Amino acid sequence: MDTEASWIRCFHPKPQAAHTLVCFPHAGGSASYYHGLSEVLDPDIEMLVIQYPGRENRLFEEPVSSLHALADSVAEVLPTRLGGARRPVLFGHSMGAIVAFEAARRLEGAGAVIPEALVASACSAPSGHRPERALRADEQPDSEVLARIMGLGGTARGVAEHAELIELVLPAIRADLAALGSYRAADGTTVGCPVTVFVADGDHEVRPADARLWGRHTTAGEPGVHVFEGDHFYLSKRPEGFVDLLQETVRTSRPENSLG
Template sequence: MSGANDSHCPDDSHCPDGAHCPADTHRPDGGTAVTASAPTPWIRCFHPKPTARHTLVCFPHAGGSASYYFELSAALDPDIEMLVIQYPGRENRLFEEPAGSVAELADGVYEALRPRLPRRPAFFGHSMGGLIGFEVARRLESAGGPAPHVLVASASSAPSVRTDRLTSGLAEIEPDEAVLARIMGLGGTREGVRQDPELLQLVLPAIRGDLRALADYRVDAGAAVGCPVTVFVADGDPDVPLAEAGAWGAHTTADADVHVFEGDHFYFGGNPPKFLALLQDAVRHSHSGTQLV
């Protein structure tokens, strides 16, 4: 594909500058979210904020990549800096082998993130990202490091009750068009991918890898994090019923609260004011809530 090695954004081109994806920023001063560790391809920081008081770590959806969240990063208030996780097999990691499981992804994120968090962050995981964020939080809590003070699970069914319609009937021999349709039907991948055969061949391995990881993911009913869980779910999401989203309360030893938005699986497109306000409030504060199981 022409320009693929230059842009690093083959599947979600949301970066406005010529290079598309700003270089990872790892600053040593005490007011930052990322400490002076060796650069890692796992973490992108599109809008460095040296004076930010809060850190938000964002975990993308299946088939998604870090640059999809560029606009959300730009919309955050000055006191919140976003770090976006970049899974292997896309953008600046295009030629890496996609991860084979949720556990493998969580292990990689944990190793990259743990030495780079001088304070307790907030986690925002959308769709598959909710499960990755959950598993990374469990690992950080077990290690006694700077674990998240809240997990925002967005458009994500609770781990032990999920009926994954996205991966239902998935087979390795499923045609490329059918695999792409699963992701594009939710709205998280741009339409231009379908019309570019070279681009399609570049992004499909990551999409297939994500769907396999989701299909194979299993967790015990008693698996839980110690931080509160805030659930964001849309009333018109065909993939995540309200009951499955509300069941996140069973996976925290703290509290869980649920916020219902109008829209579909990508209800936060355009960063509506209600979504931004609730997300930033969750980043700044941990609230007690009512468990919905």
């Protein structure tokens, strides 16, 4: 069985917090991407972050090249951490939104931990995912794989100057891109929890209009859609209103729309 300690990071433990936010990294990303956001959350919200194999404290583990397999593992270990005491809100950025969605489906099916809500950030709806746009990572040279991730701003640009570091992180990046390329979801694939969608006005990967398609994947009504200033990795700069709206979403799960 997968261990909670390897899959779940908690940078700022808050055992008395009333709410739990579970975050899922983007393709090529790791748990530490959320450290700064965890630091600024109010005392009533504790953040847990999923750590995929093949990075940081799990650097020498085999990366997983299936989003379904990642979701299976998360759904197995998360109830152990939460113990049924809280209903978490799941937040996934880019690829992480799909992993969070699939994990939510499994958690709802098992019934031990039922997500309060799902926040999909910078990600097209599962049925709107266009795998033909994903790199065939196993057939691409290192330079093109890095260009794909770094072009979105998701990997520190300095990594390109360090060959040894590239060698360490590339297997995880390739596995993530392969997982995205093989993922499929039908229109009728749904979760029962409410879905809120965060997008950026300068994101060339995900258009705000596409965000509404997440409504196909929840039985809880039309999703709330919110647009922030920035690009695909807008949350790195935490644009105005982002933290407040995220915390409101965690506390209520049903904030009003702000899509222009």
